[in-house]
Amino acid sequence: MLLGVWKRHGLIFGAGVLCVVVNKQGLGPLWYTGVALLAVGGLMRWTLARSQGPPRGQVPVPVPVQVPVAGRWMVLNGPGTKVPSHVHSHAQTYAVDLKYDPAPGEADSPAAPPFRRLRPFGRSPGLYPAFGMPVLAPGDGVVVATASRQRDHLSRSSLPGFAYLFVEGFVRSLGWPCHLLGNYILLDLGNGVYAVCAHLRRGSLRVAVGDRVTGGQEIAECGNSGNSSEPHLHFQLMDGPDVMTAHGLPFEWRYRDDGMERTGVPEDFAHVVRVPSRGALAPRPDDSV
Known part of the structure; x- marks a missing residue:
């Protein structure tokens, strides 16, 4: 109570x-x-x-999951650079942002519009190559919660827009989770691990509460809903289904970067390309190291 x-x-x-x-x-x-x-x-x-910060004296073991997107994406605000990567609030301690960034000549879509000092305040999300890109399940699991009615707003592509985003983000954080996360999907991956994919495109969800999904299955499209400066995917793991009380969990991916296969989470501004998983989600250890 x-x-x-x-x-x-x-x-x-x-x-x-x-x-x-x-x-x-x-x-x-x-x-x-x-x-x-x-x-x-x-x-x-x-x-x-x-x-919601990590329990004292405990260093959680990273949970192996799949990269939740296909293609070449840039890592931003990730735990590979600093922890907390965002803030502890809303279980975002180990959260990461992913922005679609295809190599030159790799895709037909144009490059994202540049950031400007004064204007325009914002741009249509459809001008960004990440908008509408498929979002994939990070592992086998069950859908336990969704939100899909938040609008895809203009980007915050100038200094005035970014200042507005700062104030807007604080106001959004005072509301329900969907005001901050926008359209999202919450998955129960088993072993006490829950995954959130946020800022999804309105009306793009391919799954509903109770559906079972498999790793790599398309579950939605990338959008610009909620507290978002431009179209991107926000991804995080938690130890419970309530983002307002759960603790964030660290994760690791198998991915390719510059043609080399790696395991972990790269630093900010590095790129990840999904490597299909060879198996199911590994069991989560009961005790931290």
């Missing part, structure tokens, strides 16, 4: 903002109430995010 209230810290924070905004009497009961609600909501948010 208490945890359920804690997960709704955004409502308390929002009520505090509302009290402060509508207050017309200066320092008075409504203003003090708003400030108190802001403080309580902020404290609840901080403690909840802090609780």
Whole structure:
């Protein structure tokens, strides 16, 4: 019960903002109430995010999964460069972003529009080669949750757009998971491992809750929904089905980079090309090393 209230810290924070905004009497009961609600909501948010960090003294063993896309993709904001790769909140400790980046002459689609200082504020997501690319299941599993109605918004392709994204991301983080993740698919891979594929294209989901999927099966298309600067895939593993309370789990891929087959997660701005798995998801050790 208490945890359920804690997960709704955004409502308390929002009520505090509302009290402060509508207050017309200066320092008075409504203003003090708003400030108190802001403080309580902020404290609840901080403690909840802090609780999602890795347990002290434990280094989780990476879980082997398949690269959830086909073709050549660039790694961004990944655990191969730093941990946490994003933030601990919403189990994003070991999350990674993937942007489709075909080699010159490899694909018919044009290159992504460049980032500009002032304008345009944003561009249509359809101008980016990642938009509409297939998203694949990272392993055998069962679909336990989905969201598919979030719109694919304009990219944030300028400094004003990026500033807006920063504020927008904070506001989105106060809402339900779909406000941050956009359209997403949550898979139960077994052995206490759950995978999230986020920022999917609206209406592109190929699966529904309860469906069984196999590794490499197309489950959706890459989009630009949720807290996204441009079309890309956000991928993460967790130890539970609730992104607001679970802990992030590290993972490793078998992939090709510059023609060489490797295992692990490359650093930011490196590329990955999917290598089909030779077997099912390996059992997750019960104890961390």
